[in-house]
Amino acid sequence: MKLSSFYVLLLLLMPIRGFSQQVPLQSFPLNAVRLHNSPFKQAQEIDLQYILALSPDRLLAPYLSEAGITPKAEWYGNWENTGLDGHIGGHYLSALSLMYAATGNQEVKQRLDYIIDQLAACQQKNGNGYLGGVPGGKDMWQEIAQGKIDAGTFSLNKKWVPLYNIHKIYAGLLDAYQFGANPKAKDMLVQLTDWCLNLTANLSEAQIQEILKSEHGGLNEVFADVAALTGDKKYLELARKFSHQAILNPLLAQKDALNGIHANTQIPKVIGFMRVAEVAGEQDWAKAADFFWHTVVQNRTVSIGGNSVREHFHPADNFSSMLESVEGPETCNTYNMLKLSKHLFQAKPTQQYIEYYERALYNHILSSQHPEKGGFVYFTPMRPQHYRVYSQPQESFWCCVGSGLENHGKYGELIYAHNTKDLYVNLFIPSELNWPEKGLTLTQETKFPFEEATALKLKLKKPQKFALQIRYPSWVKTRGLKVQVNQKDVIVKPDASGFVAVNRKWKTGDVVIVSLPMQTKVEQMPDKSSWVSFVHGPIVLAAITDTTNLKGLWADGSRMGHIASGPQYPIEEAPMLVSADKDLAAAVQPVADKPLTFRVANLLYPAKYKSLELVPFYQIHEARYMLYWPVTTPEKLENNRKAMRERETARLALEARTVDQVAPGEQQPESDHNFQGEKTESGVFNNRHWRHATGWFSYALKNPKKEARTLQITYFGGDKNRSFDIYVNNTLLRTVKLDGVQGDKFYEVDYQLPNEILNKAGSTNLTVKFIAHQNSTAGGIYYVRLLK
Ligand SMILES: [Zn+2]
Incomplete structure (x- = not known):
């Protein structure tokens, strides 16, 4: 070979060499680990029942309908027929795939293959690689391809987070291939990714960043996965383009700019930054992801491992809203934080990541499922003396049902891990590991946390030398961890990463006892x-x-x-x-x-x-x-109680008078109140969300008992020279001129609702509309409250 052609070949090989870099630590495939009796095993079994209680045909209805095929069954309700149609179908593919890998259950496998076949027919009928349940999605995607983009934090061209929705089907196809042993799913995933490549082919980087203002799950993550699967660089490029700069840039600069933003919109983006880093070998992005993890886990996380209030990151130096709100940490956030922790742990196997993972696994994830009926929890309040509600299989189709279906099927994913030579024991969960490459079976027997020890029993085809790396948790009593091999004490010396290496030639019948006295x-x-x-x-x-x-x-x-x-x-x-x-x-x-x-x-x-x-x-x-x-x-004591009482009395009095309320600019409250608008924007100022418009925006407020008498609006005194009209049910309530005389503070204005509006038919729903005057702005509106 001539030297020059050698270099050409080398250049051609280089990007491929950089792909799918081996991380220092590998997790075992989910089907290599079987759970034994424990609350986790019970959660897995209950989850299986919940999964099987759902109707595949009802979940498929949005996909068939959008492809122009007559659905075989009626849509499910709740979020599944009010705009987010199909999102659970995507999660369902992931849940079936994980459950199949974890249990080998054949009914689950058949169901998975059936759904893939049905979806393949939809994709084929669509003809361009597209697959989705977004209602009226085809027209909307065409607008996007032509550069007609109208993006808000939770809307894209007036649809409810369509990119977030289709991310679930992307992830579902990937899981069906990787965990569900369905080869067809890989082709479908690549076709769907090609569809996105074509869709955005004529858009500028700035236009794509504009689209990414809208919640989009972990699209960058799955595109990087497709790059790793295919070895094709164009998908890695797509993953980079779909990485949201507004979030990435502060993290690259090691800056926490998270106050006030929607938490679960951001975590999947960061998993994507990390995945791009792994696939492309890009250290900066990995550091950005690691910084995010540290700032969230250290500064923004409560003891159960969850974060955020009413789905948003609150100021890290003020957790009062966490203690007052009934909408504490959302389960989806922790589902995603575990994914991020797993990536970081594999890249840098140190105690901190697995310690958080364990904390969140027991106290948030495991706790978020009803142990007998299997219902999933959305919010876990930290508010004293409050409670949680559970989903029901035929009724509830929220995001946390989707991630919940997945959560309890993958407890085996990180109990163990390995590098080229050693075996890591990370978690103390009863289970059996099969490592065919080493001819090793390891059984872990424990009643932990009800027993402060675990037993590891080894079986090997032939004796082998390697280190058993046993995690030394920080919650063990000082110098309390003890390790015995075949009843003989082993010297325990954790390394800097927080693991104890037990190095020897292992053989069948070896038993390791680890004592874990807790404090x-x-x-x-x-x-x-x-x-x-x-x-x-x-x-x-x-x-x-x-x-x-x-x-x-x-x-x-x-x-x-x-x-x-x-x-x-x-x-x-x-x-x-x-x-x-x-x-x-x-x-x-x-x-x-x-x-x-x-x-x-x-x-x-x-x-x-x-x-x-x-x-x-x-x-x-x-x-x-x-x-x-x-x-x-x-x-x-007494002063403390008095201050709390005063604060609470005022708050509860307002709550008691409140008929309905909406926080403008916050995703879920807005979509729960049928937010609509044109030429409108939202954001955060002084840790409070706002919305304004040079066009208009509206909310439908509920007044079921016709008790409403007053509309209360919160403004900021710094907004001036703004004039607009407030309409209620198409009747002018007031013309407002904001003149800024209140100074730099938030203030409330009460508007009496006239009988002319309240006595009309249909006043059980009051649509409040803010319309800007010409060349002016309506808002900022910081809160809307309907009072008795
Ligand atoms: Zn959720």
């Missing part, structure tokens, strides 16, 4: 306010206070069914911890004969709460609970 800790809220959570080992403890007024415990198909809308018990009447001593953990006493049950009677105030018992939060269901506790000293 109880008290964790303060990340903003360092006087609120704490009790954690025993990796297990978050909480107390049931009562089971009263659990309104909507089993969610119906209504728009707000996922929110625990029962009465909010006053915060100042919640149990408090009162102590002059800073070391609260010392007051935690185990209860005799009740494993993992504790009391803190000496700390509790008022006295009626002294018998409360702390138990693992993941076991608490159908109840009101205390997870974060207010702390004070005996001297400060």
Whole structure:
């Protein structure tokens, strides 16, 4: 070979060499691990029942209809027939694939193959590679291809997050191929990716960035996956183009610009940055993803591993909304944070990632499924004495149902991992691992966390030398971890990554016992306010206070069914911890004969709460609970309660007067109130969301008992020279001129609703519309509230 042609060949090879770089640590395929009896196994079995209770034909209806094929069954309701049609179908493919890999269940496999065949027929009928359930999607995609783009945070060309929706089918096809052993799914995935390439072929980078203002799941991640699958660079280019610069750039600069933005819109983008980094070998993007993970986990996460309030990142130095709102951490966020943690752990196998993963797995993910009926939880309130509601298979089709269906089928994904020579034991979950390349079977037997030890039993085709890398968790008592091999003590010396290497020639019959004595800790809220959570080992403890007024415990198909809308018990009447001593953990006493049950009677105030018992939060269901506790000293007790009472009284009085409300610029509240508009934008200012328009925007507010008398609007005093009209049900309510005289603060204005509007038929729905005057702006509107 001539030297020059050698270099040409080398150049041709180079981009391919950079593909699918081996990360330092590999996870085992899901079908290499089988769960043994534990709450995780139970969750998997209940999830299987939930999955099988769903009708494939009903989930397929949006896809068939959009392809011009008559559906075989009626659409499901809820989010499945109000704009996000088909999103659960995509999740369902992933859930079936994961469940098949984890269990080998043949009914699941048949169902998966059936759905793929049906979807293949849809894709073929569409003729251009497209596959989706977005209602009226074909016309909308055509507009996009022509550069007609109207993107909001949760809308694209007036559709409800269509890119987010189709990301689910992309991910579903990938999972059907990778976990579900369906080769056809790979071809379909590549065709669907080619469709997107063609769709955006004539768009500028700036136009694509404009599209990406709209929530789009992890499209960049799946495009990078397709690049790795095919070895074709054009898909990696597409993944880069679909990486949202507005989020990436601050992270590249190691800057936390997350206040006020929709949390679960961002986490999948960051998984995508990490995936691009892996496939392209790009260190900067990996660092950006790692920075995001650190800032979210260290500064924005509560003890159960969840983040965000009403789906948004609140200021990291103020968690008061977390404690007040009934819309605490959303399960989807943690589903995605686990994915990100897994990527980072494999790239850099250190304790921190797996420690977070374990914490979130037990306390948020496992806890988010009803252990008998299998319903999924959307929001987990941190608010004292509130409760959670559960989905029902035929009624509820929220995002957290989609991610929930997947969550409980993949508990085996990271219990173990390996590099080229060593085996890692990351989690203490009873299970069996098969590693055919090594001829090894490892069985892990434990009742952890109800037992402070685990036993690892090895079977090998022939004796082999390697290191068993055992995780040394930080929650173990100081110098408490002990390892025995065949009943002989081994010297325990964790390395910098937090793992203990047990190096020897392993043979069948070897038994390793790991002792894991746990300690109880008290964790303060990340903003360092006087609120704490009790954690025993990796297990978050909480107390049931009562089971009263659990309104909507089993969610119906209504728009707000996922929110625990029962009465909010006053915060100042919640149990408090009162102590002059800073070391609260010392007051935690185990209860005799009740494993993992504790009391803190000496700390509790008022006295009626002294018998409360702390138990693992993941076991608490159908109840009101205390997870974060207010702390004070005996001297400060009275003042503290008074301040809380005043704040609460004002808040509850307003809530009691409220008939309906909407937070402009926040995704879910807006779409729940049929947001519509033209030439309108939203954003965040001083940690509050706003919307304004040079055109108009409107919300449909509910007034079911016709109790509304007043419309209350929140403005900011800095907005001036803005004039607009407020219409209610097409009748002019008021012409508003914002002149800025209020100064730099937020303020409320109450508008009385005239009888002329209230007495009309149809006033159980009040559509409030803000219309800008010519060359002016309507808003910013910071809050809209309908009052009695
Ligand atoms: Zn969700």
